[in-house]
Amino acid sequence: MEINISRMMNDLENIIGFTSTPGNGCTRFSYSQEDRKAREYLFARMDEIGLDVKVDAIGNIRATYGKELNKPSIMIGSHHDTVKNGGKFDGLTGVLAALEIIRVLKEEEVELSQPIELVSFAEEEGSNFGITMLGSKVCAGKYDLEELESIKNPEGISVYQKAKDFGLAIENAERDILQKGEVDAMIELHIEQGQVLESQQKSIGIVQAIAGMRTYKITIDGDSNHAGTTPMHLRSDPMAGAAEVIFHIRKTAREAALPTTVATVGKIECKPNIPNVIPQKVEFYVDIRDVEAEGVQMVSNALAERVKEVSEEHSLKSTIELVGESDTVKLSSRIINQIEETAKEHQFDYLKLNSGAVHDTAMLSGLTDIGMLFIPSKGGKSHCPEEYTSEKEIKAGCDLLLNVVRNLACKKPEKQEI
Ligand SMILES: [Zn+2]
CATH class of the missing domain: 3.40.630.10 (Zn peptidases)
Incomplete structure (x- = not known):
């Protein structure tokens, strides 16, 4: 038919x-x-x-x-x-x-x-x-x-x-x-x-x-300052911290998690978002999906660890908020x-x-x-x-x-x- x-x-x-x-x-x-x-x-x-x-x-x-x-x-x-x-x-x-x-x-x-x-x-x-x-x-x-x-x-x-x-x-x-x-x-x-x-x-x-998912909102607070006059070792730069975290998320999803795991950072906001100013605050979202709950958990754990490490290393204040979840x-x-x-x-x-x-x-x-x-x-x-x-x-x-x-x-x- x-x-x-x-x-x-x-x-x-x-x-x-x-x-x-x-x-x-x-x-x-x-x-x-x-x-x-x-x-x-x-x-x-x-x-x-x-x-x-x-x-x-x-x-x-x-x-x-x-x-x-x-x-x-x-x-x-x-x-x-x-x-x-x-x-x-x-x-x-x-x-x-x-x-x-x-x-x-x-x-x-x-x-x-x-x-x-x-x-x-x-x-x-x-x-x-x-x-x-x-x-x-x-x-x-x-x-x-x-x-x-x-x-x-x-x-x-x-x-x-x-x-x-x-x-x-x-x-x-x-x-x-x-x-x-x-x-x-x-x-x-x-x-x-x-x-x-x-x-x-x-x-x-x-x-x-159908894959389960978690969406996290990460907020990293630093110390906004002049891009020309602030020496590198005196900076608390939330954008540089965010970059390290984002790189690590991709690496974990590709190399350490399961073959079915995917993770994405698709939205990022920076304040004040001016070319010659070290940012005060960076917010971004991490979308993690997998049909196996274990894969989502692995990236979630890696995310939490890396955010903590980066914050300590660069004197940043960070929060991780779970904003969406489905099984x-x-x-x-x-x-x-x-x-x-x-x-x-x-x-x-x-x-x-x-x-x-x-x-x-x-x-x-x-x-x-x-x-x-x-x-x-x-x-x-x-x-x-x-x-x-x-x-x-x-x-x-x-x-x-x-x-x-x-x-x-x-x-x-x-x-x-x-
Ligand atoms: Zn549709």
Whole structure:
């Protein structure tokens, strides 16, 4: 069984037209006019195939095919929001894959024993409030109403208010929490946003685990002084201290931690940030990820030790603050096995891999059996206009997911009475 790729690409082209930055990538923030247009387009397509559409309190779209079967659904989908000047494929591909799969199941009159539910999560990218996967987190009951009133965007508007202004019944957030047993399985098709599949020339990635992560904020205080008149031995230079720490983080992640460990310093601020002044203060963030908790711990330990040593050596005052943490999520072996069996059955060229990026599906861990399928990203690029996955690769991913869904939700033959 195959999807109709030209019909799906037509949907994709239509929705990527809803951008606030034409000519410079896709910008489709949740709760924006572009989001509204994308939703109207999706609702029209869902209406054509008679889906039962529900939009929950935070704006997640949940559209069910075969609701009358009255059983836990097989959920498929992703998110349809973007970062600023983002790509065409991140998130949207998974949502449109779900739509196309349901269309094919309906056209082919496949008899189901369970409903199929399309999901499109809101505010996955954190573009409004700086909190990624907000829609799926609210769906999983990770925030209460009080918190939704206190989380604000840079203009001071709360999640609660923003959702209300968009016409959502945010006051029902707690009522709309996904209940255990409501969904039998959730499978998300997503672009890899990395280069593993491309470098190994595989068309499908079956995700086994999503890396856990820790984010630390390091603050180093020194003694600001004149860059010309202060002899080197009399300096307490926080920038030089930060440089030593950053170098050591990279060295530890590359050479001493596990092969799966990655560590990054992607944000640094210096005060007063003037070329001829020894800085007073340097702040930077360290992002450490690994599917093995041990790898994250090794770099965390090395970071703490090196910060202490450097501070003592150069008379600096330092603090380390843990600002974010998430555990490794192992995906369901039932779903991994089902995807692998189906991939073998239909001769897809697949690879089992781990994800360094967190996705909506991970938020539903513990509520349902979760699985993820990756399709290649050219050059590993994402969150930019250059993001690219070929039509052929999209079709392969969707065809596999279609057959996985069919295998999971198809009417099992009744046992013969002897
Ligand atoms: Zn995404």
